Amino acid sequence: MRPPPPTCWPGPMKSTGSASWLATHREASLSTESAHIAVDCGAESSRVMVVQLDRQRRSAVLHPITRFPTRSQQRGEGWFWCWQEHCQAVRAGVEAALQRFPQAQSVAVDTWGVDVVLCNQSYQPLADPRCYRDPRGARGQARLDGLCPRPQRFRQTGCAQLPINTLDQLSALALEEPELLANCAHLVFLPDYLSGMLSGIWGCERSIAATSSCTLPGAEAWHHELLATIGIDSQLFAPISPSGRILGPLLGYPHCQVIAAAGHDTAAAIAALPGPAESTAYLSCGTWSLLGTVIDAPALAPEVAAAGFSNEAHWDGRIRLNRNIMGLWILQQCRQDWLAAGGDGQQLDHAQLDYAQLAQAAAQVADVAPPLDVDDPRFLAPSSAEQRMSDRVSAWYQEQGIAPPTSPAETTRAILAGLAQAYAQALTQLQHLSGRRIECLVLLGGGGRNELLRQLTREACGIRVEIGSSEATALGNALIQSHSLGQASPEDCWAYARKARTSS
Structure with missing residues (x-):
């Protein structure tokens, strides 16, 4: 069963009355054009775009839909993302995209790396997520250094040892907020949270997990022992799935699939x-x-x-x-x-x-x-x-x-x-x-x-x-969606990237 949408997601979006996804997908497979919604969240600003792909010409047109600031706030000595506001802006952007492009077949989300939402059993946030620039990451790193030397951590994870890493943030969390950690049922990376909010299906995509320093090299599985060293149960994370997994239909829009394309914005950009x-x-x-x-x-x-x-x-x-x-x-x-x-x-x-x-x-x-x-x-x-x-x-x-x-x-x-x-x-x-x-x-x-x-x-x-492309992240996001739907090969993606333009 799907858990209910979190409180910052007011409920399923109003359906346009479109046909089922299967029927729409069959129609789309006969067409030479497709449309995909890319939610691209950056640490300064975020945007929702619709990318139209012409398979006959192998060209792409990016249509800006909405752009909004990505806000963080200092509270005491800590820095927090304004998460409920951000989720609402994402929802409004997706709705606006579907009003202009009701034929859109899919939607995917990418964000910056490392940051996580602490959720209860029903995937409701326990607090706004901490920003990776929060100074306590350095304290978490100092604690980690005493438990596991940095060269050993690199061999175990393949990640550069930075205080912004999820592992370092969680080290500080376990030390400084044990009660909050005790109430946490799920640790969810930001793009996975937004994808779950849109679909009701919760998981963890490989490219975003790879930013965490919590996985084995290659990010195909969690490093259970390393997480246990800092007092974190690896079961708080969902199993890692490959990039491009089709999660399920967008709530209220059965014709539009939510895809965990590449949750890390850099991974999405490199697809372009x-x-x-x-x-x-x-x-x-x-x-x-x-x-x-x-x-x-x-x-x-x-x-x-x-x-x-x-x-x-x-x-x-x-x-x-x-x-x-x-x-x-x-x-x-x-x-x-x-x-x-x-x-x-x-x-x-x-x-x-x-x-x-x-x-x-x-x-x-x-x-x-x-x-x-x-x-x-x-x-x-x-x-x-x-x-x-x-x-x-x-x-x-x-x-x-x-x-x-x-x-x-x-x-x-x-x-x-x-x-x-x-x-x-x-x-x-x-x-x-x-x-x-x-x-x-x-x-x-x-x-x-x-x-x-x-x-x-x-x-x-x-x-x-x-x-x-100056909008490489949104373009790559959409190209991975198209690949997941069986509409584009890697060679097609290169061609689309060479012939991409942004509409005025």
Whole structure:
């Protein structure tokens, strides 16, 4: 039986009176076009899009439906996602998508990694989920270090040992909130929760499980002993299922299937590469940047761990060897500071602090500061009144004995140059660790729209840089849905990615 929908899901959506899924699926199989709803949740903003695929032309058109902020709040010393608000926005977006595209055959959700919802027996949240930037992850990591050394944890899981990892968060939970843990019947990753909310079917998809550092290498099963070491029963997690599992019909819309495509947004984005991944590296650039390539089996050598690389799950069953890099997070947080302070004391309006305008101004900077070390841990926590991100950037330069940037344009230039430098370093490491010569770097996601970042990355890496879809995550999400329905092969997915466009 399906448990009742959680309280933040007010109930089944109003049906359009469509035919059964089987009849609709038969009709769709005779058509050359299909439509799929992609719910793509990022750590700064989220969107619902409908992706129309033309199988005859092997082309894709992405239709933006709704976009909404992904909000977190500081409560005491902790950071929490505004989860009920987020769930309601997802529901509204899916409803809006079905009003415009009632023929949509399927829907799937992707989000950022590592964070979980603690639920009771009926899958109702016990509290808003903690944000991965919550400082207690570091305390959980310190506890873990005393129980199981980091090199051993890497061999056991294949994951880079970061304080944001689910394992580290759960270590802190067991230590600091044992009563909340005692009341928890289910630990559910965010995309699995949203999929369960939409379908009433609860599970755990492989690509999102692979971000947790709680699984065996390759993320096909939980690491029961490691979880037990920190006081977590692995039975709180659902069994891991392959990417692309068809869960069941959308509540209230029997013709539209909910699919656990690739719950991790990076895994979804890589499905939108415009060609095979063997001699290609990808750079998925958003709030986080992830640089990597696809390999056949987990890479567990000590030098992989030393370089900070993780073995994560590719949607087709293989492994993505990639490294987390800070991404546009620092710039996003500095921009919030500048907006709140009127441009850091300058008379700048919102238009001048638009990302495109900031990049244009940064490209004109004459006195260029040295690149910022974007991987410095001080930049992980969100900006606050007590510790503004822009002040942390200035402090880093002062500690190096260097005059800090003095304007938003100069700071933007320093951040983007720091990202390009980090990408080049990671690319060199990746070629060594994978034993491959990387001939091309494909930029996916919103960062690819930043012309200055593209230029700096090309100069720093010294290889061919191609631009993939700026909406690669939503596109890849939909392509995996189509593959699950038997409508697209991997070769078809490459073709769709090469001929994808976003409607105005």
